[in-house]
Amino acid sequence: EPEVTQTPSHQVTQMGQEVILRCVPISNHLYFYWYRQILGQKVEFLVSFYNNEISEKSEIFDDQFSVERPDGSNFTLKIRSTKLEDSAMYFCASSEAGSLMGNIQYFGAGTRLSVL
Amino acid sequence: GDSVTQMEGPVTLSEEAFLTINCTYTATGYPSLFWYVQYPGEGLQLLLKATKADDKGSNKGFEATYRKETTSFHLEKGSVQVSDSAVYFCALSDPGGSNYKLTFGKGTLLTVNP
Numbered sequence: 001e002p003e004v005t006q007t008p009s010h011q012v013t014q015m016g017q018e019v020i021l022r023c024v025p026i027s028n029h030l031y032f033y034w035y036r037q038i039l040g041q042k043v044e045f046l047v048s049f050y051n052n053e054i055s056e057k058s059e060i061f062d063d064q065f066s067v068e069r070p071d072g073s074n075f076t077l078k079i080r081s082t083k084l085e086d087s088a089m090y091f092c093a094s095s096e097a098g099s100l101m102g103n104i105q106y107f108g109a110g111t112r113l114s115v116l
Numbered sequence: 117g118d119s120v121t122q123m124e125g126p127v128t129l130s131e132e133a134f135l136t137i138n139c140t141y142t143a144t145g146y147p148s149l150f151w152y153v154q155y156p157g158e159g160l161q162l163l164l165k166a167t168k169a170d171d172k173g174s175n176k177g178f179e180a181t182y183r184k185e186t187t188s189f190h191l192e193k194g195s196v197q198v199s200d201s202a203v204y205f206c207a208l209s210d211p212g213g214s215n216y217k218l219t220f221g222k223g224t225l226l227t228v229n230p
Binding site: 003004006033035041042043044045048056058091093104105106107108109110 | 152157158159160161162165205207217218219220221222223
């Protein structure tokens, strides 16, 4: 069964460093998403991406964050200068179409980011 | 804005017990509703969904009915197994608010003991 793959599973970084979280969505999917879950809190939407551009972003997704689909298969989330409060589990997801059609979002296993 | 409230955990049950995890929602439009499950060390997997009022989603013995009048989507299973131990997330997708994102509840940890 096709799956969304995320690497690394755990990333440890120093405050102020840049990190790139990587995702390989399911190959025929067109919509891509990043979510995060701070320990003990809700899974929160960060950004959605379609047709090589951001289609929606949340208030959390400020100028420190960026997304890119560099090569037609990978989908990356970059945090330019990490803060302690960026420590969380980051989930990538993909879907064939937008949620308006009730289509299913498939999630990766997540990357746990620890900012020290 | 949209929100999902689900029963606080953790929930601990014995095998073959009946499970209910409550979920209520607030949405600006007419949302689709989902239950996702996360097994240890894995990603979120869709368990079941319902896209309109009175629809019943079902999978692996789990069921949830979309109740518009009570804005609820409670998850039930008649007889849980040890293998059902996981975190369960209720979520909605609201075309009236956003066409794309899922709004999640906090998650409920279920532990089933033999």
